[in-house]
Amino acid sequence: MLLFFTVGLLVHFVFFASIFDIYFTSPLVHGMTPQFTALPPPARRLVLFVADGLRADALYEFDENGNPRAPFIRNIIMHEGSWGISHTRVPTESRPGHVALIAGFYEDVSAVAKGWKENPVEFDSLFNESKYTWSWGSPDILSMFAKGATGDHFFAYSYDANDEDFGAQDVTKLDTWVFDKIKEFFHAARKNQSLFSKLNEEKIVFFLHLLGIDTNGHAHRPSSREYKDNIKLVDEGIKEIVSLLKEFYGNDEKTAFVLTSDHGMTDWGSHGAGHPSETFTPFVTWGAGIKYPQKVSAQQFDDTLLKESKLRYWKRQDINQGILPVDYLNNTDVFKAESMYTNAVQILEQFKVKMTQKKEVTLPFLFTPFKLLSDSEQLNILRKARSYIKQRKYDEAVSLCKDLIHLALKGLSYYHTYDRFFLGISVVLGFVGWASYASLLIIKSHSSLTRGVSKEVKKPSHLLMCSFVAIGVLIAFFLLIQGCPWTYYVYCLLPVPIWYAVLREYQVIQDLVTSLLTLPLSHFVGYLVFCTLGIEVLVLSFFYRYMLTAGLIVFAGWPFITQLWTRAKSISLSWIFFCLLLAVFPLMPVVGRKPDIFLVMGAGLMVLLLSLFVVTSLIKRKSGFVNGELLLHLLQMLSIVLSMCVVYSTHNSLLRKQGLPLINQIVSWIILASSFVLPLLSPTVLPERLVSILLSSMSSYLLLSTGYEALFPLVLSCVMFVWIHMEQETLQQCGVARKQKVSNIQFTYNTDISQFRQLSLDDTRRAFFLVFFLLTAFFGTGNIASINSFDLASVYCFLTIFSPFMMGALMMWKILIPFVLVMCAFEAVQLTTQLSSKSLFLMVLVISDIMALHFFFLVKDYGSWLDIGTSISHYVIVMSMTIVLVFLNGLAQLLTTKKLKLCGKPKSHLI
Structure with missing residues (x-):
């Protein structure tokens, strides 16, 4: 059996990895012939301001006094430049957003495996094609373009990564640092002849990465005073830099300015998914080669932004990265047409390289070319576009080039997915x-x-x-x-x-x-229908969380279906009550909720009350429940109290902008580390060990909670406890005698219990219950959006300085805690039902594989990027569950069966 599970793990790893070769491969190609426009550009230099995490509506809105939130930028929109919305794509993270802005393509999603810090493939960028680029800002962003730059022409100046502290008193210093450094830079340039000469070259880029708004949004949310004041600070800083550059270059009117953002932010201070608040970012540009404001009487956009920003009469132009936005350019028609022609040829070159690469590795009789863009069609479109330009039919040429770009991108996708x-x-x-x-x-x-x-x-x-x-x-x-x-x-x-x-x-x-x-036909058909409907409910729960609520309501009726109501009324009532209570959680919001520290405190108090009840009942039932075991329970209760104190103290400290207290951070890590050890000190008797696991898990879960989700593991555990008793009653009802009471069963019971009975159809239900409860553990307080856009406040008891891997690891442990509770209960179920865990585990794997195959067919490569990303996430999650289930099973066995000895004292089992 060990060989089977080892092979199974490898097989599922291959199935899991296949999704990256099929859907997550890099779309980049190399070896294209560079394309240039022969006409001189209108600007000698570009100044790119990227306000990280800036929402479009937040920049364009008015404050509570009726004044513009960013008066300088509004003045630019109304008198000097053009404006619009830049539509980003998921995942709305800093690295992919900056790559799209500066390199002109949507990055391979596999970069997330490197924490959005490393380049999965080398790529060209605007900075690399410049004569010189100077940049200031976050080390995470600047470093990735420095690695891709060739030659000695890219200069990056960044602050220390530890300055990115979400709990700091004033994070606007991240932006003031950038503004101060660029002022010092130009002041020094006046005295440095070599630097002065470089600054007066053509094709110069200045990149200012402003992280303060994003950090304030995470720490205080976009509706906060800190977030909005940071926007005003950035507006004033941009005004000063623009004035500085005009003075330095003597108003030569050869500087182009662009203000935009890599991504937006949700109302609850997160980003990563596809909500409009995350994908709608501002785009304001002015200076050399940019159109002046255009007055209009009506616009095509039907949203509230035009009304609330009071910009309905100034023409708004939305853009996507990758295609030249010619409507923004203030230049001759021939320049626009030539630029669009160059853009089209550039993308067509990528299509040709991609087609050649695929053709070289495919047998001639199996190769099917992209029919909409054959060689003759390419030549025909290019000749026609060039003819239009010669005939001065510039609008027709631009339109034709856009069609060619559309076909080339479609062809690139065709060969990329060949x-x-x-x-x-x-x-x-x-x-x-x-x-x-x-x-x-x-x-x-x-x-x-x-x-x-x-x-x-x-x-x-x-x-x-x-x-x-x-x-x-x-x-x-x-x-x-x-x-x-x-x-x-x-x-x-x-x-x-x-x-x-x-x-x-x-x-x-x-x-x-x-x-x-x-078998009777009715039995076979009924069993088939049950399996089909059950798996469909599991699949639908990924799309509609309320399906879990519906399933739990059906579960609540289980005692009436199986006549358990007449045999064990008290257990049945408990089952009904806790199933209905658990059914409430999938109906609760998963994102957008405000932190409620009092719910976390309430959850801690309920755990303490449960602990007191358990200790009292054990003392009454067992005269030997003294010394070590009582001390362990009191220690775990103390851990719960400390967690509550740390959460409350940290919350208040951050509200006062005093950061994370060091003592709170130390205590949090100690509690987290001890939560893995304390359960192993408790007796291996079933109820004592499960209660010990719950208390240790809750102590760390409270530290990672911000609201009602703190109650979820407690309610889930109550359902698990009752499930164990229900399964034993069900087994006795079927005529199988109980070997021991639940209160006397030990997890160290080593007898091969598979000798008592073989699998029955009722065991299929038990396996289905396990999968259902595992999905409830995952979706009970969250879904795909909450994973992609988790609340950073959840980890503030452990750290506030931005660390993707550490924060991600803490969030993963928070997600895994309910899984561990379910798996430990599953170990108890297989003991009480006198069935080998291997057989039930195999059935669970089969159910998971059927679900994974279901989602494999549901993966999309069309529609919105959010739909595509969500469909892929569904498959990845199910495959991860199948693989992780093996490790969770091992972890549950470790937590339930192993017992540590202290000071050489022998183990004492209370039976």
């Missing part, structure tokens, strides 16, 4: 084969369904083995002659041994079919 269907078929074959083999293994080893049908055991024929070897050789040869990557061999060859393992169990398949034919 192997997707082929790889998808291979993965699906592997999925179906693995689920089939796992099902056959369950039936063969843990079920009596095939027993007695056929006594003869036959070995697989050599012909079967030779046939699959021949198939594998043919597939490998086919991939070899096409020069496919090594990962393609893994995806395409993996189904071969899997299906061989399935077909070599043909005797089990034959016996299974014979047994199913003997």
Whole structure:
């Protein structure tokens, strides 16, 4: 069985990794011929202001006194330049946003695995193509463009990363530092002849990365005074820099200015997903080559921003990165047409390189070119566009170039996804084969369904083995002659041994079919309907969280369906009450909620009351419950009290802008570390160990909570406790005698309990319950949006300085705590029901694989980027659950069965 789980882990890792080769590969190509416009540019230099985390509505709005939030920028919009909305794409994070702004493409999402700090592939950028670029700001942003720059022409000046403290008293210093440094820079340039000469060259870029607004938004939310005051500070700083540059260059009117943002921010101070508050960023530009304000009587945009900003009569022009926004340019028509023509040829060059690369590694009779942009069609469009320019039909030329860009981008996508269907078929074959083999293994080893049908055991024929070897050789040869990557061999060859393992169990398949034919048709159809509906509910819960509520309401009726109501009324009432209470959580908002520290305190008090009740009941029931065990419970209760104090103290300290107290930080990390050890000191008797795990988990969960979610693990654990008793009552109702009371069962019970009984159809329900509760543990207080846009306030008890990996690790542990509670309860269920955990675990894996296959078919490569990202996330989450389930099972066994000894004292088991 160990070999099976090891192989299964590797197989699922391959299935998980396949999604990155199919959907997360980099779209970049190299080797294109550089394209230039022969006409001289209107500007000699560009000043790029990127106000990190700045929402469009926040910049354009008026303050409470009726004055513009950013008066200088509003004056620019009304008298000097053009404005609009820049639409970003998910994930709305700093690194992808800056890459889109400065490099002109949407970055490979796999950069998230590097914390948005490293380049998955090398790329060209505006900075690299400049004569000189000077930049000031965050080290995380500046460093990624410094690594991609060639030659000695990119200069970056950044502050210390530790200055990015969300709990600092005044984070506007991140922006004032930039403004002060650029002032010092130009002051020094007047005395430095070499620097002065460089600054007067053409193709100069100044990049100012302003992080204060983003940091204030995370710490205090965009509706806060700190966030809004930071916008005013940036507005004043930009005004000073513009005045400084005009003075330095003597008003030569050769400077172009751009103010924009990499992403916006939600009302609750986060970003990462696709809400308009995150994807709508401001875009204001003025100076050399930029159109002056244009008055209009009406505009096509139907949103509240025009009304609230009072800019409805100034023409708004929205843009997307990647295509030249010619409507912003104030230049001759021939310059616009030539620039758009260059932009079209540049993108067409990428299409040609991508097509050539794919054609070289594909057999001629299998290659299917992109029909909408054949070689003749390319030449025809380019000749026609050039003819329009010669005939001075500039509008027609611009329109035709835009059509060519659209076709080239579509063709790029076509060749980028050329192997997707082929790889998808291979993965699906592997999925179906693995689920089939796992099902056959369950039936063969843990079920009596095939027993007695056929006594003869036959070995697989050599012909079967030779046939699959021949198939594998043919597939490998086919991939070899096409020069496919090594990962393609893994995806395409993996189904071969899997299906061989399935077909070599043909005797089990034959016996299974014979047994199913003997079952009543109604039973078979009913079981099939139950499985189908159950899995569909699980799948729908990813899209509609209220499906979990509906499922829990159905669960609440379980005692009436199985007549448990007449046998165990008190347990049934508890089951109904806690199921309905848990059903409330999926209906609660997951993002956008305001922090409520009193709910966290209330959750802590309820845990303390539960602890007192448990300690009192154990003292009454067991005269030996003294000394070490009582001391351990009191220590865990003290840990809960300390967590409550730290949360309350940290919350107040941050409100007063005094930062995170060092003592609070130390205590938080100590509590987190001790939560892994304290349960191992408790007795391995089932109720005592589960209560100990709950108390330790809650102590760290409280530190990571900001509101009602602090109550969730407590309610979930109550449901788990009752589930354990319900399953034992169900087993007794089916005629299986109870070996021990729940209160006396030990997790160290090493007897192979699979000898008592084989799997039954009722065990399918138990496996379904486990998967359902695991999804409830995940979606009970969150969903995809809350994972992509988690509240940074959740980790403020541990750290306030920005650290993606550390913050991500803490959030992952917060997510895993409910999973651990469910898995520990599952260990208790398999003990109380006298069933091997291996058989139930195999059934759970089969259910998870069927769900994963379902989501594999639901992955989208069309529609909005949020829809595409969400569909991929669904598959990744299910596959992660399948893989992580193996580790969670091991972690649950460690937490439930192991006991540490202190000072050499022997273990004492209370039975």
